[in-house]
Amino acid sequence: MKLGMIGLGKMGYNLVQNMLQHNHQVVVNDVNPEPGMKLVEEGAEFAASIEEVVAKLSSPRIVWIMVPAGQIVDQVIDKLIPMLEQGDIVIDGGNSHYKQSLARAEKLDGHGIHFFDIGTSGGTNGAANGGCFMIGGDKETFAIIEPIFQNIAVDRGYLYAGKNGSGHYLKMVHNGIEYGMMQSIAEGFELLSKSEFDFNYEEVARVWSNGSVIRSWLMELTENAFSKDPNLDGIRGVMKSSGEGKWTVETALDLEVSTPIIALSLLMRYRSLETDTFHGKVVAALRNEFGGHAVERIN
C-alpha cells in the first residue's frame, strides 16, 4: 500500500520504518528535511512539501499525520483539504483530543474526505516494531487501510473502535490508566526507599516482572530504568505531562464519573514540578523508557 506520512518526529519516523519493513511505500515529509532524507536510505520517497506528498499519491490518497497535537494538526489538514479529492483518507495518529477529532472529521466530511482518529500506543519501540492502534472512523472505509495495521501492529494490537472520535477517546482513557499505573508503581518504590531494608530496586522490579500479579511492561521498564541508574540519582523527580491525563480528568468531571486515582495521579504530576521525590523520579524514568520523553538530569 502507498501512503504519505507528514511529521517525522520520534513516532512518525519509527512508524515509517515499520511500514517500510512491511513493504509499504511511504512518501515522507517533515518541516525539517533531515529525518526524511535518512528514511530515503531505507526506501522511503522524499517529499519537500505537503503538495509534493499529495502529488506522489494516487486515489484514494492516504495521508497519515503524525505531528504534535493541537493547532499544527489543523494547519496540516487545512493545507491538505484543497489538494485532496472525495474518497481520500486523512489519518491523525497523534495524541489529539477526541473532541477536536470529531470537529476535524466533520470538516473533512464536508469535502467528502474520510478521517480516522487513531490512538497510537507502545512508545517509540512499538511504533518501529509493532504498536497498538485504537481506531475511530467510517467502518467501510477502514477496510481500505486495515492491511497497514495488520502489518504495523503487534499481534491483535489494533481495534476498529467505532465512529470518529472513539479512537482518540480510547487513547485518552488509556493514558489516564497509564498515569494511575505509573503513579502506583512509583509510590510502591517510594515506600521501599523509605523502609529500614536495603532493597535492590532493579531486582525487586525483576521479581515483580516474573509471575507476579503486577507484572507488566511498565514493571519491565522500571527494571530497565533501575538497571541503568540503581537509585535514579541522575535525574530529577519532575513528572511532566502532555495533556492526555488532564483531558481524562476533565472528561470524568463532565460525565460526573468518579476517577480518584487518575485525578490524583495528575495532581501529583503538577506537584512534582515543585517538589522532588523518589516516586517522581520513577515516573520520569518510565516516561523516558517508553516514550523517549526528556528527563531533567542532575549534573
Ligand SMILES: O=C(O)[C@H](O)[C@@H](O)[C@H](O)[C@H](O)COP(=O)(O)O
Ligand atoms: O501509550 C503510549 O505510548 C504513551 O502514552 C504515549 O502516547 C506518550 O508517551 C504519552 O502520551 C505521554 O503522556 P504524558 O506526557 O501525558 O505522560
